[in-house]
Amino acid sequence: MKQPIGVIDSGVGGLTVARELMRQLPKETFIYLGDTKRCPYGPRSEEEVRAFTWQMVNYLLKKDIKMLVIACNTATAYTLEELQETLHIPVIGVIEPGARAAIKFSQNRRIGVIGTEGTIESEAYPNALVSIDQKIRVNSLACPPFVPMVEEGTLSGPQAEKIVAETLKPLKDMNHIDTLILGCTHYPIIKDLIQQEMGTHIQVISSGEETAREASLILAYHKALEVDEAQPQHEFYTTGDIEKFRLVANNWFDEPVRVLKFVELEHVPSSAY
Amino acid sequence: MKQPIGVIDSGVGGLTVARELMRQLPKETFIYLGDTKRCPYGPRSEEEVRAFTWQMVNYLLKKDIKMLVIACNTATAYTLEELQETLHIPVIGVIEPGARAAIKFSQNRRIGVIGTEGTIESEAYPNALVSIDQKIRVNSLACPPFVPMVEEGTLSGPQAEKIVAETLKPLKDMNHIDTLILGCTHYPIIKDLIQQEMGTHIQVISSGEETAREASLILAYHKALEVDEAQPQHEFYTTGDIEKFRLVANNWFDEPVRVLKFVELEHVPSSAY
Numbered sequence: 377m378k379q380p381i382g383v384i385d386s387g388v389g390g391l392t393v394a395r396e397l398m399r400q401l402p403k404e405t406f407i408y409l410g411d412t413k414r415c416p417y418g419p420r421s422e423e424e425v426r427a428f429t430w431q432m433v434n435y436l437l438k439k440d441i442k443m444l445v446i447a448c449n450t451a452t453a454y455t456l457e458e459l460q461e462t463l464h465i466p467v468i469g470v471i472e473p474g475a476r477a478a479i480k481f482s483q484n485r486r487i488g489v490i491g492t493e494g495t496i497e498s499e500a501y502p503n504a505l506v507s508i509d510q511k512i513r514v515n516s517l518a519c520p521p522f523v524p525m526v527e528e529g530t531l532s533g534p535q536a537e538k539i540v541a542e543t544l545k546p547l548k549d550m551n552h553i554d555t556l557i558l559g560c561t562h563y564p565i566i567k568d569l570i571q572q573e574m575g576t577h578i579q580v581i582s583s584g585e586e587t588a589r590e591a592s593l594i595l596a597y598h599k600a601l602e603v604d605e606a607q608p609q610h611e612f613y614t615t616g617d618i619e620k621f622r623l624v625a626n627n628w629f630d631e632p633v634r635v636l637k638f639v640e641l642e643h644v645p646s647s648a649y
Numbered sequence: 650m651k652q653p654i655g656v657i658d659s660g661v662g663g664l665t666v667a668r669e670l671m672r673q674l675p676k677e678t679f680i681y682l683g684d685t686k687r688c689p690y691g692p693r694s695e696e697e698v699r700a701f702t703w704q705m706v707n708y709l710l711k712k713d714i715k716m717l718v719i720a721c722n723t724a725t726a727y728t729l730e731e732l733q734e735t736l737h738i739p740v741i742g743v744i745e746p747g748a749r750a751a752i753k754f755s756q757n758r759r760i761g762v763i764g765t766e767g768t769i770e771s772e773a774y775p776n777a778l779v780s781i782d783q784k785i786r787v788n789s790l791a792c793p794p795f796v797p798m799v800e801e802g803t804l805s806g807p808q809a810e811k812i813v814a815e816t817l818k819p820l821k822d823m824n825h826i827d828t829l830i831l832g833c834t835h836y837p838i839i840k841d842l843i844q845q846e847m848g849t850h851i852q853v854i855s856s857g858e859e860t861a862r863e864a865s866l867i868l869a870y871h872k873a874l875e876v877d878e879a880q881p882q883h884e885f886y887t888t889g890d891i892e893k894f895r896l897v898a899n900n901w902f903d904e905p906v907r908v909l910k911f912v913e914l915e916h917v918p919s920s921a922y
Binding site for chain 2: 400401402403466472473476477479480507508509510511585586588589590592593594596597601603605
């Protein structure tokens with residue numbers, strides 16, 4: 377039996393990361409757990425985010441996962457280091473892969489980052505970038521209209537273009553960056569719109585693609601890549617409404633997804649983490 | 650004092666990898682050792698390549714390196730696994746990073762690989778690609794004229810364009826690939842020419858850029874990234890003619906390089922490896 381890779385997220389955004397993981401690692405089996413009931417994590421306290429994340433992690437550890445991917449910017453910012461130190465399996469988040477990719481692409485060392493207000497305020501991306509190269513200049517911009525727009529399904533057309541143009545205006549006006557990190561897992565769904573608005577001279581980086589690439593390296597590094605070529609059977613779990621989750625997932629994936637069941641995480645006693 | 654990262658190559662080609670390492674990891678110190686005297690490794694036996702590589706590795710281990718980068722396709726193919734199993738520091742090669750990047754970029758799963766005759770015959774890239782995704786189709790092409798062309802300094806103009814066009818014709822005629830791996834460390838020097846000939850719809854991947862990106866991740870994963878922001882002092886060593894090496898290095902780097910000394914590797918007794 378294939379040993380699965382666990383993917384956790386505060387909701388549906390991490391599905392873009394899961395999709396890239398499945399594309400770049402087609403032999404691997406993934407178990408996705410989205411905490412849609414308590415989403416979004418952005419406005420929550422660090423303590424709450426840590427508690428919720430540990431509940432998800434403990435649920436997946438029982439399924440014998442060989443690696444954990446934190447497909448949520450907020451959870452990565454608050455728990456990555458702690459999980460890496462505590463768990464006996466490799467743990468990767470979505471922030472550093474995007475930062476490293478941006479450093480690779482940028483020629484002028486001026487990098488833009490867009491994300492939710494929480495992610496931008498946390499300065500997780502500037503910190504990750506500058507810790508590697510102190511000469512990098514970062515222009516950050518919170519884009520609150522993007523998540524509701526994506527979840528409502530406004531993905532193209534004049535209305536979508538107008539929202540994207542108005543939201544990105546402050547970043548475009550600065551006109552110095554050559555690389556833009558999509559620092560929110562929802563944004564790859566409107567990557568084409570963002571690319572079109574920013575111009576083809578800007579390298580737009582999707583954290584999901586880069587996280588999948590790094591997951592591939594870490595598995596290879598640990599000699600833990602799956603060799604069995606049989607079609608993997610992925611599993612999706614949600615803490616919220618199953619039908620709503622399935623609807624979004626089926627919109628974002630080429631094939632229908634198996635949303636197995638509702639998970640009641642609140643029942644995990646707090647002593648478990 | 651900063652703990653250095655060792656970079657070994659059969660000659661000067663690995664300097665393109667070193668250049669990317671220095672750009673993407675500007676706080677790190679690098680020690681480069683090029684075995685120019687016994688270059689190229691391509692036509693040599695596996696036993697010889699292994700012996701020469703171990704001599705270089707033993708020389709660098711005495712300099713207390715914290716990571717080893719094998720910036721040579723032939724040496725990677727023959728020694729990566731053995732070095733990873735034997736050394737107590739992380740070891741990375743140039744083949745897998747290029748393969749993983751190609752998998753990330755390719756949408757149609759048709760990937761081209763160009764390299765020296767030795768690298769193409771070894772099938773190291775197709776093996777790395779297909780081991781991750783068995784549905785990938787690889788078109789390989791040996792490009793023997795490229796290394797002499799780059800070393801002679803024919804980097805632009807009608808003569809260079811003619812060589813590149815004639816050499817790449819078989820690959821271009823197939824016209825299916827959407828991604829092309831430069832599977833030789835010399836080729837990034839003529840990346841623009843290759844991109845121009847293949848067309849802008851082809852994603853051209855430089856192994857050096859991707860290797861540097863993965864070195865950055867592995868260092869972070871081991872919490873071994875340098876934090877000191879002082880300008881690092883890199884060192885370059887060659888087993889061959891110092892002036893010839895310096896000439897090539899100075900052509901490829903923005904700043905003059907310090908070629909410290911000639912290293913006589915033959916003096917390492919074979920029992921040392």
